[in-house]
Amino acid sequence: MPLYLDTSDRPVVAIALCDRCHMKFSICDLFPDPNYPGLMCCKKDLDEYDPYRLAPPPADRIGLQFARPDAPLTGAEPSPPNNFPPSGD
Numbered sequence: 001m002p003l004y005l006d007t008s009d010r011p012v013v014a015i016a017l018c019d020r021c022h023m024k025f026s027i028c029d030l031f032p033d034p035n036y037p038g039l040m041c042c043k044k045d046l047d048e049y050d051p052y053r054l055a056p057p058p059a060d061r062i063g064l065q066f067a068r069p070d071a072p073l074t075g076a077e078p079s080p081p082n083n084f085p086p087s088g089d
Helices: none
Strands: 015-017 024-026
Touching: none
Parallel strands: none
Antiparallel strands: 015 024
């Protein structure tokens, strides 16, 4: 690694250290780590975003295709509670 980094073609003339490998880079070559805010890492040490840190997806809305209504249908008499004949004296 050279003793001096050439930052003449960079928009910002600054040198910083990678928080993982502790090598010097131009500050334009360091990126924020997606898993740990505040860590600035080079491309080689940058982590992929951990999907387990995301919020869980919303629950699926599952509806029945042929749902029976809670109220009796209009025009139909309610069925007896059982199939036994009425008791008589």
